[in-house]
Amino acid sequence: MKKHALSILAYVAASFAVQALSHFVLFAGHYAAIGFARHDPIFALGIGSMLIQGTMISLMFARTDWAGTTLGRAVVFSLMCGAILVSYEGMAEAAKYAVPDIAAWIGVETLSGAVQFALAGIGLGLAHGARIRSRSVLL
Secondary structure (H helix, E strand, O other), rough: OOHHHHHHHHHHHHHHHHHHOOOOOOHHHHOOOOOOOOOOHHHHHHHHHHHHHHHHHHHHHOOOOOOOOOOHHHHHHHHHHHHHHHHHHHHHHHHOOOOHHHHHHHHHHHHHHHHHHHHHHHHHHHHHEEEEOOOOOOO
């Protein structure tokens, strides 16, 4: 249970830090140009979704052969999970909504998602007892 709690906390911390920095600092103009975005986001809903996502990633990772192996495998696992979410945010949303610049939308969502899930993967791996291999970080 401690592994899951630490994984979830790491996911929420990584997600909140990256997405807050992306939305409110680095790409604030990008998000401000979106006509359908709230000017006063409901943080409780965002935190709730992060708790669900972090829980699911931790539970799924614990059921793989990669849990407790290397930090690189935890990062790769997290990035694979992130690819599911980020492909929707980056591509499907750009297809459905009138985003100001499709290429910029895909770029910002992909970059911030990759950083978010890489950092979350480090936390996931450390929480699940990953070790760092000297030769190959990924395997």
